[in-house]
Amino acid sequence: MNIPTASPGGPVWRQAISGAQILFVAFGALVLVPLLTGLNPSMALLGAGVGTLLFQLVTRRQVPIFLGSSFAFIAPIIYATATWGLPATMGALACVSVMYFVFAGLVARHGVAIVHKFMPPVVIGPIIMVIGLSLAGVAVNMAMGKAGTTIAYGPSLLLAVVSLGTTIIVSIFAHRFLKLIPILIGVGVGYVLAAFMGYVDFSKIAAAPWFAVPDFVAPSFNLSAILFMLPVALAPAIEHVGNVIAVGGITGTDYTVKPGLHRTLAGDGLGVLFAGMVGGPPITTYAEVTGALTLTRNFNPVIMTWAAVLAVAMAFVGKFNAILQSIPTPVMGGIMILLFGSIAAIGLKTLVSDRTDLEQPRNLVIVSTVLVLGVGAFSVEIGSVVLQGVSLCGVVAILLNLFLPKVSKP
Numbered sequence: 334m335n336i337p338t339a340s341p342g343g344p345v346w347r348q349a350i351s352g353a354q355i356l357f358v359a360f361g362a363l364v365l366v367p368l369l370t371g372l373n374p375s376m377a378l379l380g381a382g383v384g385t386l387l388f389q390l391v392t393r394r395q396v397p398i399f400l401g402s403s404f405a406f407i408a409p410i411i412y413a414t415a416t417w418g419l420p421a422t423m424g425a426l427a428c429v430s431v432m433y434f435v436f437a438g439l440v441a442r443h444g445v446a447i448v449h450k451f452m453p454p455v456v457i458g459p460i461i462m463v464i465g466l467s468l469a470g471v472a473v474n475m476a477m478g479k480a481g482t483t484i485a486y487g488p489s490l491l492l493a494v495v496s497l498g499t500t501i502i503v504s505i506f507a508h509r510f511l512k513l514i515p516i517l518i519g520v521g522v523g524y525v526l527a528a529f530m531g532y533v534d535f536s537k538i539a540a541a542p543w544f545a546v547p548d549f550v551a552p553s554f555n556l557s558a559i560l561f562m563l564p565v566a567l568a569p570a571i572e573h574v575g576n577v578i579a580v581g582g583i584t585g586t587d588y589t590v591k592p593g594l595h596r597t598l599a600g601d602g603l604g605v606l607f608a609g610m611v612g613g614p615p616i617t618t619y620a621e622v623t624g625a626l627t628l629t630r631n632f633n634p635v636i637m638t639w640a641a642v643l644a645v646a647m648a649f650v651g652k653f654n655a656i657l658q659s660i661p662t663p664v665m666g667g668i669m670i671l672l673f674g675s676i677a678a679i680g681l682k683t684l685v686s687d688r689t690d691l692e693q694p695r696n697l698v699i700v701s702t703v704l705v706l707g708v709g710a711f712s713v714e715i716g717s718v719v720l721q722g723v724s725l726c727g728v729v730a731i732l733l734n735l736f737l738p739k740v741s742k743p
Contacts, residue, residue: 359399370407373654376547379547380607380614382643385641391603394634397636416558429562432563434598458689459730465673501515501671503518524660534659538652543650547611574598
């Protein structure tokens with residue numbers, strides 16, 4: 334995509350600075366996903382940059398949205414990588430794009446109502462909660478120094494508490510711009526403390542080249558991994574719809590009409606496909622970027638082009654990638670405690686906002702069944718195909734919602 338030399342948004346240099354600001358706001362969450370899942374942070378930057386450009390191509394650069402790594406896939410990626418390996422996980426993530434294309438086709442044909450028919454809050458809410466709670470133990474073990482680190486329990490706990498505490502303080506008490514980047518600040522403070530304590534290996538950073546081509550991962554396709562990963566797309570797809578509407582509310586433009594929700598979904602799906610094919614995490618719309626738009630009041634989609642180009646450029650800076658990979662595990666564990674809990678809370682908020690009546694046996698059955706199956710890691714084996722975790726929960730929730738009779742309110 335060509336970068337314009339001028340636009341109604343102001344001089345090119347000002348657009349570039351605005352784009353850098355957008356990338357900075359999205360940066361903490363963008364690289365957090367690969368750091369937590371063991372993927373290459375450079376591939377996350379590359380996937381987000383190219384994915385955003387593909388999104389702009391499909392939507393004719395009419396929507397001021399930047400796509401970054403999706404939190405919904407953190408727990409599934411960790412599990413899938415341990416179970417089927419990284420190539421199969423990447424293949425499954427690439428196939429997740431099929432769900433976006435299906436949603437886009439359904440919306441183009443039937444309108445947004447079709448999505449809410451099959452995936453109302455009583456379905457989406459508990460699925461999001463399972464995504465957050467299913468690997469809570471992983472976050473706790475990382476924070477206590479029991480996984481992925483040689484740092485002892487005491488120092489690990491200190492690093493985790495400082496990182497978590499800083500993030501909480503910033504998210505609650507900070508104002509304006511700082512309130513948009515609590516994760517980035519929390520990781521930064523934890524990293525500095527770890528460096529003073531001698532737990533950061535600077536030799537790898539010094540040895541890393543300035544320019545380095547990211548390590549691409551060729552995907553392989555495993556049916557069990559694909560079926561496991563596909564239902565995870567339900568949550569970010571619904572989140573996508575909400576964010577597109579939210580951005581439209583800020584800018585005063587209904588993007589569900591022009592360029593159309595089917596185009597934004599297809600653009601997001603195309604970005605997800607690219608990320609999976611090269612070895613990066615799936616991408617989605619970012620609430621942080623929506624918040625930045627609210628503060629800056631700069632709605633020109635060109636600034637998202639600049640943010641995307643800068644993300645691609647940073648993917649090839651070897652020292653930058655080495656710095657990200659030098660962050661100690663307990664620091665990330667402290668962040669994961671808040672992050673996984675926040676995801677579960679979003680699922681709960683989905684139910685509360687819809688005023689889902691859990692005194693109705695139908696709703697109670699759906700929510701309780703999904704939660705226990707997901708948190709309890711229930712699995713169903715059909716030949717060589719295994720359904721478990723979020724995938725099983727997604728299927729069960731949709732089927733229960735379709736077949737359990739609805740009780741009319743008195």
